[in-house]
Amino acid sequence: MKVLKTSRRAFATAAVSVAVMAMTACGSGSNDASPGESSAPSDLAEGGSTTLTMWVDAERAPALEEIAASFKEDTGIQVDLAVKDFAAVRDDFITQVPTGNGPDLIVGPHDWIGTFIENGVVAPIELGDKAAEFQESAIQAMSYNGNLYGVPYAVENIALLRNTDLVGEPAATFAEVIENGQAVVEAGDAEFPFLVGLDPKQADPYHMYPFQTSMGVPVFAQNDDGSYDPTKLLLGEPNGVEFAKKLVEWGDSGMGILNSNITGDIAKEKFIAGESPYFLTGPWNVPAAQEAGINLAIDPLPTVGDQPAQPFIGVNGFFISSQSSNALAANEFAVNYLTTEAAQDALFSVGGRPPALTASFEKAASDPIVAAFGEIGANGVPMPAVPEMQAVWADWGATELALIKGTVEPEEAWTTMVANIEQKIAAG
């Protein structure tokens, strides 16, 4: 096999160089490698190993350009940053890698890992002692079946944004949040007691998750090492129905705290217009609120039950294709360059997402907002990366939406949902 490949490659190189020579009518033979010396440099060009391709989105590309430039300076390897539209990039990666047209590296959130492994398109990465320099939750999120599959660079999670002009003090429980919010509304200072963006088609289980965990209803059971066990769906915990009842109570037909007509965009718009004291959202909406002149405080997530309100944390990082023909170079770049403080600082400066490297995070945490988000994230749980999670989202969202709208009976709806998801996981 290998011999064949090499000879084919040699043939191809020969064919191309013949063509090039014919075209330029130049046969000066200046490329002749002096005999006796190692043939490495020409091999390098021949194998195409001087170039790595990485799929990134437009936002992160500028930060990576600098790192790529210093990598090229040190090693002579060019990193091509192919800017892709990120809506379909995960699927593209899965379908392109086996054809040999995929990139060597890709940037993405950690919950892609399960599907990547199912399709055999990512290779494990060994960070060695460097792993200890990262936040534990980030490493945990990037691990799967005992291997690390990505170099993490950012950790993100939601928090409760508070307009300090409307409510002065943080609240510990969601009941207090509602009470404070309603007081502000009654005083005529705001229109909404509390805002969270909900998709009118799917609701948003991601944003609702801290309330759910606070009532002791996680999605899947976690093993000792923090990984998820997809065979143990815990949505059916007894308190699940209690949570469903809460959704109805807070929803359209109850107190109207959760409003299924308020999309993410509308929620953001109303909050930056000062129409609500609270907004449950992630760091991505902070810049807009600051620009609008809102005096912000980042509060810990309020509890509903007797357990801590744990949000999902999403970890962004770099993955290496299992079929990269430049695996060694890709590893060198990922393990020794993307893990540096400079790299992680640069990525923080463009994305604003708290860095995964502890040293970079500590620098970034001089900003109290980053620090506050980080503190809440330290208490969170990684979004499950298991492929089974895909079977959960749709039913979970649709049921929460129906509950918020008050069109279904909580006990029945929640039990049916759990049964449906179990059935789907079993069928997959």
Add this chain to the structure above:
Amino acid sequence: MRTTEPPRTLPPKRSRTRYPTDSIGGLLAKIILLGIVDAFAVYVLIVLFMQEKWAVLLLAAAVTLLINWIYLRRGGLPAKYLAPGIFFLLVFQVFVMIFSGYVAFTNYGDGHNSTKEDAVNAIQLSAQQRVPDSPAYRISIVEQDGEFSFLTTNPDGDVSIGTTGDPLEEVSDAATDSTGKATELEGYRTLQFDEVLANQAEILEVTVPFSDDPDDGTLKTSDGSTAYVYSPTLVYDEAADTFTNTQTGIVYTDSGDGTFVSEDGEELGTGWKIDVGFANFVKAFTDENIRGPLVQVTLWTFTFALVSVLSTFALGLFLANAFNLPNLRGKRIYRILMILPYAFPAFLAGLVWSGLLNPEFGYVNNTFFGGADIPWLTDPLLAKVSVLVVNLWLGFPYMFLVCTGALQSLPEDVNEAARMDGASPWKLFTTIKLPLLLVSVAPLLIASFAFNFNNFNVIYMLTDGGPRLPETTANVGATDILITMVYEIAFGSGVGRDYGLASALSIIIFFIVAAISIISFRQTKALEEIH
């Protein structure tokens, strides 16, 4: 309608006529264009050669020869005109259809993404796990007689050397650099970084046994400068084609459906693509989740397509008639305004409308209904109405354009004659204009039906199929048409995407649409024969 054919002049007798010689410019253009095509073809052939795609390589070579033959020979003018069109038809239509036909008979999808060889490699990669708490070893890659060895430096400074099959052995005479890392050894040549890169495939495959006891694991490197002790959790036995778990001893064998499965049914994570025959088609008709809502969705698909065609045609025709009045002023501006929705990308329009129809904050409710809370997109019946109205908004400009063109080409004398006979405008329209119009427009209506039958954009962007049907466990909603349901089932929910099933379902839809089109075109022919 057909006039008598013009008398045909006899074609000149075919003889060995001399073809007109090309002008210099023409010849030059031919050489340059054909040169570009051939250069590209050569590039494609080289790429295919390297990827071992022999069948495609042969095909591409044959096509290249054929193209050259067509354009280099004298005569054969029709072929010269038709060749590019046929070429693109084959590439972009026929190939795509054949390929999705092929996919329908495989289990291609998440977890069955590539060949068995790839899957075995991927499983082996993932099965390599670092021995817990084992230290990192700094290494230099050294070469002797073309074989690569690791010159390793232990954390405590001891230096050893080893290669695949040759366990680590301590050496004492290695030269070290300032950090204490061994860099050179007598009799070996140390590789520079660019050489390491040039030989990366071989170096990544080097596995140095840590000791004579295989249970101690092997040293492997992934970056050429650090090595770790790994021991695989799964071992592949090539002869038996099985994976064995080194800890539990469980054996995973090829199950025949593209995965390795243990005796008690546990699957290894990564599978591969295999041919499954008609399994996808059988599943399409037997799977409860698909069959259950299928009747309702099919009925709604027909309703949606039919009502969309009729409503857009009716509105388009009415407006075309109105703006065709001879004494109307400012016709042009009206016409431009009319076709504006047509210039708007349909999927964007879907999103915008979904915002406009928000019950509480949407423009429609707030402006036209005085802030009433009308659940346009979340009530099953209203959602259907909304979808139809938005599709009317999107679709009528096309019909308007078509009808305007057709109306203007109607012979004026027939109208006049009818008017002389005292026909009312309505009578004139229904008995003369409309039938004449239908002859030329009917095929477009059928095409429009076929288009709306698969009008994914509007449904997906506006309601995403919702609101969800309560009686099924599948993610199927009240406004889902067949194509969005296929998308939902094959790509949306459940565990992973299933391209095979999706292809099978779209082939079934293709047959439905084809059958309808054939029947309708027959009917249209009958329409033509009236005249």
